[in-house]
Amino acid sequence: xxxxxxxxxxxxxxxxxxxxxxxxxxxxxxxxxxxxxxxxxxxxxxxxxxxxxxxxxxxxxxxxxxxxxxxxxxxxxxxxxxxxxxxxxxxxxxxxxxxxxxxxxxxxxxxxxxxxxxxxxxxxxxxxxxxxxxxxxxxxxxxxxxxxxxxxxxxxxxxxxxxxxxxxxxxxxxxxxxxxxxxxxxxxxxxxxxxxxxxxxxxxxxxxxxxxxxxxxxxxxxxxxxxxxxxxxxxxxxxxxxxxx
Amino acid sequence: xxxxxxxxxxxxxxxxxxxxxxxxxxxxxxxxxxxxxxxxxxxxxxxxxxxxxxxxxxxxxxxxxxxxxxxxxxxxxxxxxxxxxxxxxxxxxxxxxxxxxxxxxxxxxxxxxxxxxxxxxxxxxxxxxxxxxxxxxxxxxxxxxxxxxxxxxxxxxxxxxxxxxxxxxxxxxxxxxxxxxxxxxxxxxxxxxxxxxxxxxxxxxxxxxxxxxxxxxxxxxxxxxxxxxxxxxxxxxxxxxxxxx
Numbered sequence: 001x002x003x004x005x006x007x008x009x010x011x012x013x014x015x016x017x018x019x020x021x022x023x024x025x026x027x028x029x030x031x032x033x034x035x036x037x038x039x040x041x042x043x044x045x046x047x048x049x050x051x052x053x054x055x056x057x058x059x060x061x062x063x064x065x066x067x068x069x070x071x072x073x074x075x076x077x078x079x080x081x082x083x084x085x086x087x088x089x090x091x092x093x094x095x096x097x098x099x100x101x102x103x104x105x106x107x108x109x110x111x112x113x114x115x116x117x118x119x120x121x122x123x124x125x126x127x128x129x130x131x132x133x134x135x136x137x138x139x140x141x142x143x144x145x146x147x148x149x150x151x152x153x154x155x156x157x158x159x160x161x162x163x164x165x166x167x168x169x170x171x172x173x174x175x176x177x178x179x180x181x182x183x184x185x186x187x188x189x190x191x192x193x194x195x196x197x198x199x200x201x202x203x204x205x206x207x208x209x210x211x212x213x214x215x216x217x218x219x220x221x222x223x224x225x226x227x228x229x230x231x232x233x234x235x236x237x238x239x240x241x242x243x244x245x
Numbered sequence: 246x247x248x249x250x251x252x253x254x255x256x257x258x259x260x261x262x263x264x265x266x267x268x269x270x271x272x273x274x275x276x277x278x279x280x281x282x283x284x285x286x287x288x289x290x291x292x293x294x295x296x297x298x299x300x301x302x303x304x305x306x307x308x309x310x311x312x313x314x315x316x317x318x319x320x321x322x323x324x325x326x327x328x329x330x331x332x333x334x335x336x337x338x339x340x341x342x343x344x345x346x347x348x349x350x351x352x353x354x355x356x357x358x359x360x361x362x363x364x365x366x367x368x369x370x371x372x373x374x375x376x377x378x379x380x381x382x383x384x385x386x387x388x389x390x391x392x393x394x395x396x397x398x399x400x401x402x403x404x405x406x407x408x409x410x411x412x413x414x415x416x417x418x419x420x421x422x423x424x425x426x427x428x429x430x431x432x433x434x435x436x437x438x439x440x441x442x443x444x445x446x447x448x449x450x451x452x453x454x455x456x457x458x459x460x461x462x463x464x465x466x467x468x469x470x471x472x473x474x475x476x477x478x479x480x481x482x483x484x485x486x487x488x489x490x
Binding site: 009010011057059077078081084086087088089090091119120121122123124126128 | 254255256302304322323326329331332333334335336364365366367368369371373
């Protein structure tokens with residue numbers, strides 16, 4: 001028995017997200033599994049660190065899989081990259097202890113969200129940004145972000161209404177960079193709920209536009225009601241940067 | 246009468262290059278002219294600083310057009326960006342003296358060519374690089390590049406066999422940067438012949454792979470024979486960076 005850990009990059013534009021769903025094979029997980037099954041000639045289940053949404057991207061998604069056959073990591077890397085579509089690449093393969101689980105063992109995850117804040121399109125990176133021409137007040141966005149730092153119940157910032165599991169998460173860091181005309185938001189936490197980053201970003205955007213106040217955030221957290229938070233920002237601007245164990 | 250100068254960015258992947266050609270309207274020039282004709286309700290001829298090949302890109306292409314109607318540059322900018330496809334954007338519009346001609350008045354042009362030198366694809370920028378897994382000897386490429394600096398007859402580095410015009414050009418600078426695993430070649434000159442940058446890059450690649458020697462370059466220049474130079478590197482890696490007047 002061998003357990004392999006993969007580091008994966010992808011452009012999510014053409015895919016229905018990370019997770020294989022029934023017959024929908026147009027997912028990143030589905031593409032990886034199909035190729036690994038050919039390589040190992042047995043069914044392979046690829047366990048991701050978590051889902052990414054349709055249209056969202058990854059620079060450092062992590063996954064692992066168990067197989068009864070040992071193979072050189074370099075051989076797996078080459079085989080996968082030879083057959084993967086051009087918008088998915090495996091940047092690293094390593095053998096890990098059997099107990100390693102890419103979802104259960106996550107310590108920190110970092111997401112980046114890119115807003116192209118200009119009336120002139122970013123022709124070169126249009127699939128990687130959310131284009132928004134309205135001016136944003138960055139100071140207010142930074143002020144709002146501080147309220148999320150630490151451990152909170154993020155139920156208001158989650159799309160899944162029927163969630164029974166804990167909605168408590170810890171946010172370690174939120175960085176809002178001004179790269180004229182881009183605004184880049186980087187969020188690190190111990191885990192994220194369904195659509196959580198996109199709803200946090202949507203809330204920040206509404207605050208930046210003056211539709212909401214930074215001081216509204218504590219009430220949103222306390223109220224635990226999705227309707228109080230901002231809109232769900234489009235998936236195109238979202239990139240899973242790093243998963244730490 | 247008014248003369249307007251445009252700065253244009255585009256992703257050339259889907260287009261048949263800059264220049265309008267008969268019925269082929271899928272060109273950058275064609276797209277700009279169609280929109281300007283709607284705005285000014287008269288035929289408009291957009292003069293580019295030069296052609297770019299099918300599949301090649303521009304960060305700072307320059308063009309100008311004459312119209313008998315004066316309009317605010319800001320208004321032209323907004324109208325163009327509203328109707329242009331998402332892979333073409335106008336980043337600047339200004340009124341210039343009537344005598345300004347974007348092709349005849351060029352002083353310097355800078356092109357960039359990006360080689361992704363890795364067996365792991367660049368999923369995020371695949372349309373902007375030429376992917377090449379073979380290792381390249383950068384020192385030899387840098388040595389070869391020195392032979393092109395200055396004024397030379399570049400006939401051997403031109404695809405157009407029936408060219409009657411002068412094939413003498415001056416190269417001011419060639420920069421070869423190592424951005425592991427990317428190799429970025431930046432070339433500035435007073436003008437470039439048809440496919441000249443791509444043939445120079447193809448020659449550099451063959452030198453980097455050891456198929457040709459840096460010291461072969463002077464003989465290529467002197468021989469003026471296209472067959473002595475390297476292959477024409479793919480257009481995807483090529484970007485017109487800047488045009489100076």
